Amino acid sequence: MAQPVVAIHDGDQENAEQTMRVDLAAAFRLADRFGWSQLVWNHITARSPDNPGHFLINPMGVRWDEMTASMLVKVDIDGNVIEGDGLVPKAGFVIHSGIFEARPEINAVVHTHTNDGIAVTALEDGLQPLCMEALFFYDNIGYHDFEGTSMELDERTRLATSLGANKAMILRNHGLLTVGSSVGEAFTLMYWLERACEVQMKVMASNAAWRPVPKAMCEHYAHQEADPRDITEDFRPGVHEWPALVRLLDRDDPSYRD
Ligand SMILES: [Zn+2]
Numbered sequence: 001m002a003q004p005v006v007a008i009h010d011g012d013q014e015n016a017e018q019t020m021r022v023d024l025a026a027a028f029r030l031a032d033r034f035g036w037s038q039l040v041w042n043h044i045t046a047r048s049p050d051n052p053g054h055f056l057i058n059p060m061g062v063r064w065d066e067m068t069a070s071m072l073v074k075v076d077i078d079g080n081v082i083e084g085d086g087l088v089p090k091a092g093f094v095i096h097s098g099i100f101e102a103r104p105e106i107n108a109v110v111h112t113h114t115n116d117g118i119a120v121t122a123l124e125d126g127l128q129p130l131c132m133e134a135l136f137f138y139d140n141i142g143y144h145d146f147e148g149t150s151m152e153l154d155e156r157t158r159l160a161t162s163l164g165a166n167k168a169m170i171l172r173n174h175g176l177l178t179v180g181s182s183v184g185e186a187f188t189l190m191y192w193l194e195r196a197c198e199v200q201m202k203v204m205a206s207n208a209a210w211r212p213v214p215k216a217m218c219e220h221y222a223h224q225e226a227d228p229r230d231i232t233e234d235f236r237p238g239v240h241e242w243p244a245l246v247r248l249l250d251r252d253d254p255s256y257r258d
Contacts, residue, residue, distance in 0.1 A: 016049035020107075021069035023183040023246075024056055025256040027110065028067035030187065030245050036112045036194065037064035042175070043092035046183050047100055047107040053077050055100050057093070059086025068258040077101055091150045098156025099163060099179060106179045108186040113175040116197040121170050127196060129213040130203055134196035136189075138218045142169040168193055184242025192237070 024046040031037060031044065040061050048054035056072040058064075073084035077100065079093045096109045120127055126143060129135055144162035147155055163169045167189055169177045176193055180186030203210045213221070249256060 018069065020046050020049055020183070021056060021072055022257050023242075024072055024108070025067045025069040026246050026249055027108075027183050027187050028058065028064040029249055029253075029256045031110070031112070031190075032064035034191070034194070036114055036190070038113045039063075042111055042113055043096060043109075044111070044183075044186075045092075045096040045100075045109045048074060052104065054082055055096065057088055057096065059084065060089055061086070068256055070258060094150040094153060094156055095159060095177070098159040099177075101156065102160030103163070103179065105181060107181055108183040109177065109179050110186045110190040111171075111175060111177045112190060112194065114194060114197070116201045117176040117194060118174070119201050120197040121172050121174055121176070126170055126172075127193075128200055128210075129218045130210065131196065131199045131213075132221070133192050133199060135213060135218060135221045136192050137168050137196065138222045140166050140168065140222070141193075142166045144169055144171050146171070146173040180238065181236075182238060182242070184238030184245075185236060186238075187245075188237035188241045191241070 024044060027044050028037075040063055043057055045055050045057045048056060054074050054076050056074055058067060059071065059073045062071055071084075071086075073086050073088055074082040075088055075093060075097075076082055077097050079088065079090065079097065081088065092111075095111060099106060099109050127134055127137060127141060129138055142163040144159055147158070150159070159169075163177075163179070167179050167186075171177060176190065176197070178186050178189035178193055180189060
């Protein structure tokens with residue numbers, strides 16, 4: 001099995017966990033800014049650089065727009081709270097721990113319930129190749145059938161199987177999920193997936209005939225652009241976007257770093 005790859009931005013192991021906390025808190029603030037939050041529900045998580053068996057998660061009752069680095073709770077793969085205060089809902093723990101356990105190279109998981117995202121999850125044929133944003137996930141997205149609220153531990157294995165080697169997954173009749181080697185990568189992939197779903201639902205709601213990208217062109221594009229699994233480091237999702245997004249937060253309200 002591959003060894004866990006931990007994203008360390010500062011090159012300082014001592015501060016690696018604090019850096020991860022700040023990145024994760026930034027992801028909540030930005031996700032809220034982009035309209036991805038749902039009251040106090042749903043989770044964005046990051047693996048602890050100090051212990052690959054631990055991950056950081058948002059506690060119950062905190063809005064995404066008020067999240068700070070110190071509010072995040074550290075749990076282990078079995079759901080025990082290791083550090084921090086607050087309740088961690090079992091459903092969030094089940095979905096995210098299943099992925100961290102199965103994919104040691106993955107350090108962050110973003111899961112959303114947006115209107116257009118959920119709408120696509122309810123479509124029989126799922127995400128359609130209608131635009132470049134959608135083609136990023138062409139033949140590179142998993143589908144997981146609805147099993148009710150994810151309360152059963154054995155769903156973790158099925159979630160991991162459904163995700164496979166992909167970096168995105170449609171949880172049918174439920175929501176969207178992306179993963180990455182860093183918070184920035186998982187966040188940026190979710191941005192593209194959300195945009196693809198928004199475009200698809202607009203096209204379908206237009207009631208006009210729609211034109212998917214032909215299969216041969218989808219294949220061509222997938223190889224031309226490379227997909228999130230094979231893309232070079234220079235253009236890995238988040239490499240250029242994430243620092244720019246963090247600057248946006250720092251300009252407007254750096255309190256997420258607290
Ligand atoms: Zn959910």
